[in-house]
Amino acid sequence: MDSQLISLFLSFGLFASLLFIIGFFCILVSFNLVRVLIGVELLIKAVTLIIVAAGYVSGHVQLAQSLIITMIVIEAVIMTIAVGIVVGIHRKTNSLDVRNIRNLKG
Amino acid sequence: MHLNLFLLIALTIASIWTVMTRSLIRSAIGLALTSAILTVIMFRLNSSLAAVFELSVCTGLISVLFVSVISLTQPQTSKEIIQHMKSRLARFWYLPILVIVLGVGISVLIMKLKFAPTQIHLEPDVRIILWHLRKFDILGQIVILLAGAFGVVILFRESEKNG
Numbered sequence: 302m303d304s305q306l307i308s309l310f311l312s313f314g315l316f317a318s319l320l321f322i323i324g325f326f327c328i329l330v331s332f333n334l335v336r337v338l339i340g341v342e343l344l345i346k347a348v349t350l351i352i353v354a355a356g357y358v359s360g361h362v363q364l365a366q367s368l369i370i371t372m373i374v375i376e377a378v379i380m381t382i383a384v385g386i387v388v389g390i391h392r393k394t395n396s397l398d399v400r401n402i403r404n405l406k407g
Numbered sequence: 408m409h410l411n412l413f414l415l416i417a418l419t420i421a422s423i424w425t426v427m428t429r430s431l432i433r434s435a436i437g438l439a440l441t442s443a444i445l446t447v448i449m450f451r452l453n454s455s456l457a458a459v460f461e462l463s464v465c466t467g468l469i470s471v472l473f474v475s476v477i478s479l480t481q482p483q484t485s486k487e488i489i490q491h492m493k494s495r496l497a498r499f500w501y502l503p504i505l506v507i508v509l510g511v512g513i514s515v516l517i518m519k520l521k522f523a524p525t526q527i528h529l530e531p532d533v534r535i536i537l538w539h540l541r542k543f544d545i546l547g548q549i550v551i552l553l554a555g556a557f558g559v560v561i562l563f564r565e566s567e568k569n570g
Contacts, residue, residue: 309411316415320422327426335431335476339438342469343422346445349461350418357452363532369449369457370537371544373464378555380469384476385562391480 306358313354320347334387334397338380345376411451418444431481435473442466456533 324343331337349369356365387397394401421444425437442465449458537545 312412312415316419319419323419323422323426333431335473335480336426336434339425339434339473342438342465343425343441346422346441346465350445350448353449353452353454353457356454362453363536364540366454366457366533367537367541367544369454370460371541371548373457373460374548375551377464377468378551380472381555382558382562384472385559387476388479389562397480 310354310358314351317347317351317354320350332399334390334399337399338383338387341383342376342380345372348372411448414444414448414451418448431477432474435470435477438473439466439470442469 321344324340324347327340327343328337331340349372352365352369352372356362356368390402391397418441421437421441425434425441428434428437442461446458446462446466449455449461
């Protein structure tokens with residue numbers, strides 16, 4: 302493989318891992334449920350970035366695109382359900398704090 | 408390569424701002440900005456169809472979802488809304504004028520420069536791969552969409568029962 306392509310992939314990989322760390326940090330640090338969802342979104346963005354870069358470098362752009370489209374559909378559905386759950390929790394506990402939903406009873 | 412690097416740095420800065428900002432609504436806007444920058448990167452890496460999906464779904468739909476959940480969980484009283492609207496009108500009175508001036512300016516500039524939109528390179532193979540090679544993915548997408556719709560119906564029914 303061309304060394305220029307490898308360096309391109311490495312730089313994309315570096316920034317994707319940075320984005321992944323930022324998203325993970327957001328999930329770990331915040332107690333707000335909406336912020337946790339935003340952290341999950343950032344993790345998905347990091348994965349999207351690395352798939353796009355891998356598709357470009359390996360020459361399988363079309364395959365990468367089809368994978369990303371599937372991922373985006375799944376992401377949208379997950380977010381819709383998660384937002385519904387967050388609204389339900391807010392109606393029940395009147396708060397978005399993660400610490401208030403530790404004693405779940407099934 | 409330099410432009411890619413600049414975009415990657417902008418993506419990282421936008422994501423850091425998304426995480427670090429105190430306001431939830433600014434956080435949602437930061438996420439939309441991160442998505443928009445990722446879309447530009449995808450366009451640059453020849454993934455135009457996926458970029459369109461990213462722009463419409465992630466930057467558009469998911470941002471609307473986040474803004475909706477924030478407004479549903481942090482509702483304002485009617486007094487606060489009126490106060491907020493008044494202060495907003497006072498602060499941003501110049502925005503409509505700015506938009507009109509910019510619109511006229513950009514249109515004149517485009518007419519002078521004879522700017523023609525560049526042709527977007529879209530490979531026909533994406534659709535072929537999606538329909539022939541990744542049939543199972545399509546099936547999975549349909550199942551997940553149905554599951555999502557079913558989940559939303561159940562969630563709303565539960566909240567109606569509780570309410």
